[in-house]
Each structure stands twice: as C-alpha cells, then as structure tokens.
Amino acid sequence: MTTRNITRFWEWGRKIICVGRNYADHAKELKNAIPTEPILFLKPPSAYVREGSSILVPLYSSNLHHEVELGVVIGKGGTAIPQSAAMEHVAGYALCLDMTARDVQDVCKSKGLPWTLAKAFNTSCPVSDFIPKERIPDPGNVKLWLKVNDQLRQNGCTSQMIFSIPYLISYISEFITLEEGDLILTGTPKGVSAVQEHDELQAGIEDVVTMTFRVDRQEQ
Ligand SMILES: O=C([O-])CC(=O)C(=O)O
Ligand SMILES: [Mg+2]
Structure with missing residues (x-):
C-alpha cells in the first residue's frame, strides 16, 4: 500500500472550498455588499495546477482575473468543529490563486446562476508547495502579494x-x-485584475514562499 503524504495534498483528490468576499476592500472594488456570513463555493481537484505548468485562459473567457489567497490545508477531518478546536485540524498552508473568469462570473451573477464555469475550470487553482503549520505561527497576520509581469497588483494582509x-x-x-x-x-x-496569454504571475507570502506561473491560451 502506498502511503499518502500531506505535502502533496493536491494529488489526493480532495475538495477545495473557497470563501468569497472575505476582504471588505475587494468586496467594494467589485461593488459587492460586505457579507454578514461567509460566501462559499467549490472547485474540483482537477482545478489544481503546479509550478512548471501554465494557467490556461478558458476558451469562453476574455477577462481572466487573478486572486491571490491564503490556502488552509486540513490535517484532521471533522464535522461541526468548534472554533476553539479549529486550529488543531490544520496541517499547514499553501499560497493559492483563485483564477476567475470575471466576464462569466458577471453573467452568472446577473442571472442568479452558479459560478461554476467562472471559478472551477481546469487550472483555476494554482498552488504553491505545502507550508507546514509551524512556518506560519500567526496565519491571521501574513502579507500576501501578487505581481503581473513584475508590476505589483495585490498587496494585502490576512489581518484584513x-x-x-x-x-x-x-x-x-x-x-x-x-x-x-x-x-x-x-x-x-x-x-x-485581468491577465493575458504570455503574462507571468508571481505571488508570495512575505518571508515564507513565492511561486511563478505563466499564462497560456487553452488550445482550440
Ligand atoms: O469572485 C469573487 O470576487 C469572490 C472571491 O472569490 C473572493 O473574494 O476571493
Ligand atoms: Mg477568491
């Protein structure tokens, strides 16, 4: 029997649960209300892409956006976990991009339809190496950044x-x-903001990890 290694969690076929509008400044830039409870959506494990492979712009989108996010890797499962015990269920972290076909999402939003094709397509979840829990003692206060072709686009802190x-x-x-x-x-x-074919995205968690991805157009 092969033993699975949490440091390669993206190979396990587990679910990716995404939280939307968890930063007021981002909710405002897209003219969305500040949520009073978390907004959730899912990506399938086929969304994962690792450094060395490209992020593909889906054929049906002409406005693919980057969203840099802190990913939390679950180490111990559970149902109805109390907040006080929540951190015991964390194995570590990963830097992630929630790639979003914004044009498709806008149509879905206006029609009240689910965001699946805007959020869950192949390569919509670029992911860094696994970061053991000990390397981020305070996940509520880490700085995230993202550059497109060396230009800083996102620079935030999880304290927000x-x-x-x-x-x-x-x-x-x-x-x-x-x-x-x-x-x-x-x-x-x-x-x-939008990314194009041939762009280079670089993202990081300050003092912890960086990653680089190229954007390509999906082949017809
Ligand atoms: O598409 C959106 O704006 C919602 C989202 O994923 C986020 O806020 O990270
Ligand atoms: Mg997001």
Whole structure:
C-alpha cells in the first residue's frame, strides 16, 4: 500500500472550498455588499495546477482575473468543529490563486446562476508547495502579494479578513464535513485584475514562499 503524504495534498483528490468576499476592500472594488456570513463555493481537484505548468485562459473567457489567497490545508477531518478546536485540524498552508473568469462570473451573477464555469475550470487553482503549520505561527497576520509581469497588483494582509480562519473552519464544517487533504481558500484582498496569454504571475507570502506561473491560451 502506498502511503499518502500531506505535502502533496493536491494529488489526493480532495475538495477545495473557497470563501468569497472575505476582504471588505475587494468586496467594494467589485461593488459587492460586505457579507454578514461567509460566501462559499467549490472547485474540483482537477482545478489544481503546479509550478512548471501554465494557467490556461478558458476558451469562453476574455477577462481572466487573478486572486491571490491564503490556502488552509486540513490535517484532521471533522464535522461541526468548534472554533476553539479549529486550529488543531490544520496541517499547514499553501499560497493559492483563485483564477476567475470575471466576464462569466458577471453573467452568472446577473442571472442568479452558479459560478461554476467562472471559478472551477481546469487550472483555476494554482498552488504553491505545502507550508507546514509551524512556518506560519500567526496565519491571521501574513502579507500576501501578487505581481503581473513584475508590476505589483495585490498587496494585502490576512489581518484584513472579515471572517477568521478558526471561524471559517467551524462555519464550513457545520455544513460540509472536512476531510484530511481538503483545502480552504480564504478569499482575496483588493487589486484583482485581468491577465493575458504570455503574462507571468508571481505571488508570495512575505518571508515564507513565492511561486511563478505563466499564462497560456487553452488550445482550440
Ligand atoms: O469572485 C469573487 O470576487 C469572490 C472571491 O472569490 C473572493 O473574494 O476571493
Ligand atoms: Mg477568491
């Protein structure tokens, strides 16, 4: 039997649970209301892409946006996890991008339809190396940044989150059982913008990790 290694959690086929509008400055830049409870959506494990492979612009989108986010990797599953125990369920972190076909999302929003094709397409979840929990002692106060072709576009801090990581783990696990290897994307700060074929995206968690991805057009 092969043993699975949490440091390669993206190979486990577990779910990716995303939190939307968790930073007031980003909710405002897209003219959305500040949420009073977390907004959740999902990406399938086929969304993962690792450094060395490209982010592909879906054929049906002409406005693909980057969203840099802190990812929380679940180490111990659970249902209805109390906030006070939430951090015991965390194995570590990853820097993630929530790639979003903004034009498709805008249409879905206006029609009241789900965001699936805007958010869950192949390569919509670029992910860094696994970051063990000990390397981020205070996940509620880490700086995230993202550059497109060397120009800084996003520069935020997880201290600006509306709902904290323990709150999110507790809230999500009330409705969706968390399993070892699941990933929670905790939302993006302001500065989202469009990327084009041949762009280079670089993102980082200050003093912890950086990653680089190229954007390509999906082949016809
Ligand atoms: O598409 C959006 O703006 C919602 C979202 O994922 C986020 O705030 O991170
Ligand atoms: Mg997002």
